[in-house]
Amino acid sequence: MDTRPDTDTGRPPTGAALLRESVTETIRQAMFEELAEAGYARMSMEAVTRRAGVGKAALYRRWPSKEAMVVELISEAAGEHIPTTTDSGSLPGDVERFIRETLGALRHPLVGRIIPDLLAESARSGTLREALHDAVLAPRRAAVATVLRRAADRGELPPDIDTSLAIDLFGAPLYFRMLAAGGPTDDAYIARLTRAVVAAIAAGR
Missing domain, CATH: 1.10.357.10 (Tetracycline Repressor, domain 2)
Structure with a gap:
């Protein structure tokens, strides 16, 4: 889990911020597994949400599209x-x-x-x-x-x-x-x- 300091406070994230990071990491792992298994063309945002066990809103709050999600997570x-x-x-x-x-x-x-x-x-x-x-x-x-x-x-x-x-x-x-x-x-x-x-x-x- 990422515990880098919050850029505003200088302290590691806690509470809701820590939960958001945990959800993001879960989505990240699910996206890579889905991408490896299904391939980019067949992969969908819905498939990633099912694999991650989160709602669609969790993805769309972070990325507007599959391409944006893949590019950001691959880049990271x-x-x-x-x-x-x-x-x-x-x-x-x-x-x-x-x-x-x-x-x-x-x-x-x-x-x-x-x-x-x-x-x-x-x-x-x-x-x-x-x-x-x-x-x-x-x-x-x-x-x-x-x-x-x-x-x-x-x-x-x-x-x-x-x-x-x-x-x-x-x-x-x-x-x-x-x-x-x-x-x-x-x-x-x-x-x-x-x-x-x-x-x-x-x-x-």
Whole structure:
């Protein structure tokens, strides 16, 4: 349960505020389970209320539509797992950490079922695609851009690399491995992938 301080009083929420947070968390869990089971297109606000055991008003007080609910809750969850940009001291170290943190997020039992469905649905819905890009992809690409700038400042990368391509190379192989091709993602694989990504980034000029 979230016990972060209330922004107005500086104290943890109590009473009605705590109950509202508890209901929101129940809805959040129900939404992710329903999204994983039914998929975005078939999921409905009514199905989420049934799974959460709450009334429709509890959802519509918080979100005006299914899309608004999904985008907000996915954004919150994704924001909790943005790769860190703390300097490891080297580009290989930064790449390996990014891979391990991304791998940890993708191993969540619901993530592997939700992401492919949302990607497919985003191809059909421009508003959903834009919202998820802004909330999920953009912060991750910004984090990778910070890592690349730091590597260039250290002299590990040439200044004229294709930054957009380099950012793609950070995550794309791992997402493909986890969500499409399958296969082991043990320490040996992570080491090989780290070397391959670093070499590809340096060559992408």
